[in-house]
Amino acid sequence: MSATSAPTLVTGATGFVGSAVARTLLARGHTLRLLVRPNADRRNIVGLPATLVEGDLTNPASLAAAADGCRYLFHVAADYRLWVPNPDAMLQANVEGTRTLLLAAQSRGVERMVYCSSVAALGLTPDGTPADETTPNDPSHIIGTYKRSKYLAEQAVLDLVRDHAMPVVIVNPSTPIGPRDIKPTPTGKMIRDAALGRMPAYVETGLNIVHVDDVAEGHALALEHGTIGERYILGGEDYTLGALFGAVARAAGRTPPRIKLPTSALFPVALACEALARFGIEPVVTRETLAMSRHKMFFSSAKARAALHYAPRPATQAIADAVAWFQSNV
Numbered sequence: 001m002s003a004t005s006a007p008t009l010v011t012g013a014t015g016f017v018g019s020a021v022a023r024t025l026l027a028r029g030h031t032l033r034l035l036v037r038p039n040a041d042r043r044n045i046v047g048l049p050a051t052l053v054e055g056d057l058t059n060p061a062s063l064a065a066a067a068d069g070c071r072y073l074f075h076v077a078a079d080y081r082l083w084v085p086n087p088d089a090m091l092q093a094n095v096e097g098t099r100t101l102l103l104a105a106q107s108r109g110v111e112r113m114v115y116c117s118s119v120a121a122l123g124l125t126p127d128g129t130p131a132d133e134t135t136p137n138d139p140s141h142i143i144g145t146y147k148r149s150k151y152l153a154e155q156a157v158l159d160l161v162r163d164h165a166m167p168v169v170i171v172n173p174s175t176p177i178g179p180r181d182i183k184p185t186p187t188g189k190m191i192r193d194a195a196l197g198r199m200p201a202y203v204e205t206g207l208n209i210v211h212v213d214d215v216a217e218g219h220a221l222a223l224e225h226g227t228i229g230e231r232y233i234l235g236g237e238d239y240t241l242g243a244l245f246g247a248v249a250r251a252a253g254r255t256p257p258r259i260k261l262p263t264s265a266l267f268p269v270a271l272a273c274e275a276l277a278r279f280g281i282e283p284v285v286t287r288e289t290l291a292m293s294r295h296k297m298f299f300s301s302a303k304a305r306a307a308l309h310y311a312p313r314p315a316t317q318a319i320a321d322a323v324a325w326f327q328s329n330v
Helices: 016-027 060-067 087-107 145-164 186-195 212-225 241-252 263-277 287-293 302-308 315-328
Strands: 008-011 032-036 050-054 072-075 112-116 168-173 175-177 201-203 206-211 231-234 237-240 259-261
Touching (some): 087 112, 087 145
Parallel strands (some): 008 072, 072 112, 112 168
């Protein structure tokens, strides 16, 4: 699917995944319009040849204006935090903001859209084997506001496809790492701390690691080859957390953390962190994150590989690039 002079709108382009998507689209010849919040940190888009329009997922008028005249939309923006003092604000941005944006884009004649969901919206297998797009997800078992918001947002998108013929393809990134994680994301913070020797111990769990630039490539492939209303996992390789920290330590030239703690040992710490959070101190660990760690979040990207020609690089390269970036940007 070729780019045209009509702009492609990207939300979330100042962020980690969104800035990678913007760069990938530029390389494919897209003319970019980037929706940015007035107070956003814009370091990730400095120097990019793109038109910036200010707006916010909670401001419907700004969304309609941003979409006007665009041919394609990549909705990557989301409130991504594992702990929030006000869950309603996250749900408003991630769920209602997504619905409002897509309806505005359709009303402005946007031809095709790619919605960046997350594997957080998908189910997990009971035995820890890799899940896929068909693995059922019981809403009553979803842990945490962020995962709930992404599940509800994805359901809202699927409803729009069914009820309003919304031309949306859904992608579900797993755990992206790599350069330009300026915030950083929760996973990026772990990579950074391990690379700098600030991770003396850990609680074992499982993650699917993928290079952020491969996730961005998957977004472009979804526009070009994806089927409307379908979901595609954009993942890489499954790692236990211990193995991930070992790989990070090797890339950083450090000794990996060797103390593996049971979740029960950190329960009192989580309670203390949550108490301090009432005074504005962001918790290092919560009861929700401990509950999530009991599940191995392993995923298969077989559908994206077959249907989109998605071909992620080895996760060791993603780890090396993430470590190198954090070492140069601490």
